[in-house]
Amino acid sequence: MKITAMTQDEQKKLAGTHAVDSLVERGLIRSGMKIGLGTGSTAIHGVKRLAELIQAGKLTDVRAVVTSFQTGIACEDWGIPVYSLNARGIAGTLDLTIDGADEIDGENRLIKGGGAALLREKIAAYNSKRFVVIADESKFVKHLGTAFALPVEAVEEARTSVAARLAELGAVCTLREGVRKAGPVITDSGNIILDCLWKEPVDSAALEKDINAIVGVVENGFFTQNRPLVFGARSDGTVFER
């Protein structure tokens, strides 16, 4: 019998569904929890599975904090109650955040922000007791920042000065352009994105801090703190956790 390899989208669905089921089974996702919900075509599968468990009455009183308009709309459609991170019942901390990633290195350091939601994604991830990442096999890399460009969110007024400082840090930067919209991508928080590539492997933990020290930078897509539990799905239909 011929076994067909899973497509990338099928792997995303498998990773998201398996992760949520496994976390619920182990009591790491429970009724009454405050849960951060990431953004993108992988994270949405985790959100969908959570919604299914809520609709089936297996999880109750889940309070979600979303990281983008996209995920907020999905929660509205699927009946997941959404709160601000500042709401009284949330008080700035989350029990768990589940999200996708653009690159994951061998020590579970990440690049995120392919969907330009890195600012709210990092606020959720870094204020969560547990951070979970779900991914298809294409996201696992040896080094961060040499293949997928690191997104840096910056205030538009500082576009040129920030790009110059990033070049001093060895990055080649490109202003992210909109699709079917003339001009740059404007993030959910009203800023621009500079996508930065390095020719050689970099110290992502040091750069995460150094980039954020540039005046005009709002946030960057290196996630090297609060290392996640990662669920990956392979094209052969197997899943792994690390």
Ligand code: 5RP
């Ligand atoms: C959005 C993100 C996403 O999690 C990341 O881009 C992965 O996206 P996808 O799951 O669609 O491949 O960081 O800002």
